[in-house]
Amino acid sequence: MPAVAQGAAGKTLRFVPQANLANFDPIWGTQYVVRNAAALVWDTLYGIDSQFRPQRQMVEGEEVSSDGLTWTFKLREGLKFHDGSPVLARDVVQSLKRWQARDPMGLMIKAIENELAATDDRSWKWQLKQPFPKMLLALAKNNAPCSFIMPERIARTDPFQQITEYVGSGPMKFARSEWVPGAKAVFEKFADYVPRSEKADWLAGGKRILIDRVEWVIMPDPATAAAALQNGEVDWWETPLADLIPVLKGNASINVDIGDPLGNIGAFRMNHLFPPFNNLKVRQAVMTALNQEDYMRAVVGDDDKLWKELGGFFTPGTPLYTEEGGAMMKAKNVAAAKKLLAESGYKGEPVVCVVAQDMAATKSMGDVTAELLKSIGMNVDFVATDWGTVGARRAQKTPPDKGGWSMFHTWHAGADCINPAAYTAIRANGDKAWFGWPDVPAVETEVANWFDARDLAAEKAALGRLNKAAVENVVYAPTGFYLNYQAWRKNVSGVVSGPLPFFWDVSKA
């Protein structure tokens, strides 16, 4: 390895993240890369473990009244912010208020809230108008935005404005002076961090930092990242391109394993407001013809370990996954689809299919969809563009021929799809729903039932019914479940598979 690439110290870990850390306010900016970096700098009250259970993190304990209307929480002793000040209940209260304004679950709590207030330096009380059984999940969930705790003065920032100070109480400090957006972000070990005594398990347990410094090196070019990893210039690459995996696996100095076991769900969404997809039979025709294998091979190649066919909308391998009513998703029946399309009265209206070409996954899926639609006799108007344009155009509720759209492709992180809590894409509340604006009351009823469920059996029953209604009405079209690899050098130990890269317990020889 060239001397220049060896870094300043042996205890420096060089990490290539999935994307550029372009901003660093985890409430204002909800990108995953921001959430991942924020998990180093800001701590949370609870953390999700690998069994998807909320576990205490900053919290010493909690009590809920018998009527479920009053929650009382107490902080652990000795927690400090990076500026040396103690973490107090008023910091927590203000942080939760800022989080509530931007998070779907936070907004739900806000809607039934009587009061959220500190009762002493370490305790606070949350009084509600009606019970909210998923309170601890809301505080522990790792879906962006997470309820990160900041000093009160910072948390007073308007949630729609960026913070300008990056002071947390997490296990690492953000070296702001070394931050070059688009190139580098640096985190240094926080000596006063007090980890929990339990073993680390995802975002739960003791977050023990065994390295002095973590440097995030932004590399837009996958081939360069692969070469840098092979050359020992970086230590860990979060999301290697599938095409480069054979090269990395062939290098004796590199480990390759699944990165996020919760993976991603590929998807395309149809616009339920305008023809042709305001017609249920047309949507059903498309889903009936869809072959997930075509999509997954286009996205991840021929490695069969990296994808699964879905019979439901939730993340496979998680406790609530169900295929109830999901036969249509696996039908792959073009003849039946053509019959449905004929019955629908489809008159050849163009399908304005907006496809981002700068994202490998959306481009691949878009190409497959264009062929799929043509194969059942639909008229495709393929609009090749970039993700920035898709992001703006999909919000348009104008007809497809007047600047709107009929269909766009995306993907959902599996971590967001383990239940309805953060699964915006499954919601079907019409005008308030995600892009495409499906209106399926049966889905919304079961979402509410899940939130009210007090045990796993009741949750499973609700999601079974939800899945059935979502498939029947084609809320959207999942194109398969896929995983990504991560790769790291063998002198690095402690790397685990998880929904985000965890730096605690990671060491470098």
Add this chain to the structure above:
Amino acid sequence: MLSFIVRRIVATIPVMALVALFVFSLLYIAPGDPAAIIAGDQASPADVARIRESLGLDRPYLIRFGEWSWRILQGDLGTSIFTNLPVTQLIGQRIEPTVSLMVLTLIFAVVIAVPMGVIAAWKAGTWVDKGAMAFAVLGFSVPVFVVGYLLAWIFALKLDWLPVQGYTPLAEGFWPWLRNLILPTVTLGLVYVALIARITRATMLEVLQQDYVRTANAKGVAQKDVLFLHSLKNAAVPIVTIIGIGIALLIGGAVVTESVFAIPGLGRLTVDAILRRDYPVIQGVVLMFSLVYVLVNLLIDLTYTLVDPRIRY
């Protein structure tokens, strides 16, 4: 001469004003919404609207253009929508790698290409000429990213002589700085070498037919003096021109080279900003590049007077 320089500098003002108007208008009508990107997938339309409002993106075109122009006149390029950092700070963080890469590439290209073109013209029709021109065609034809990957594979991965990526500031030492820039410089410089070598050869071929060259040869002037003192000086105007035009090529090529070698320069800053619709950054960088280009052209015009005393302004 002085009045020429003053006139040219004054002439840059309307040019820059037109560039500013063009860039601002183009971004205004371009599709895409930074507020939607910031808000993320979970956001409601109301959230997106509120972010748009907080960024001032909901205001009329003329008001936004007027405010932006007023700030530009005060030397304030604005604040990045995404990083919340001043555009001048972002440019300041990125300018050294890009300038280093461009200067080294320019030196590399001129040092290699000019002698190559002169010798090719001198040995016109021989294997030396054909070899040089074959190299030039290759330099034109092979895409920058292919050259970059190939060089990195050979000199970094296989031979372990140089790093694959990154940038070390000059302040941390000349050799560490140079090591990181050798492969990017060669990668970016090949096209430029090809361009300058071909122009030099073509111009020299014409000059070498002139009577005064024949006279110099007849007098027994040393060949290197005939080529590099008598002939090259008279062929210099087109060569200097093409070097100036090439700087625009360098700016474009730097975008790809910086991506391939993960150099935190202005090219990558621009691409990232475009993909995210970070309007203040795009506007700031384009304005800066335009100003550089205008000034380089002025410098080239002034250089003509040095290489050809007949030219007077």
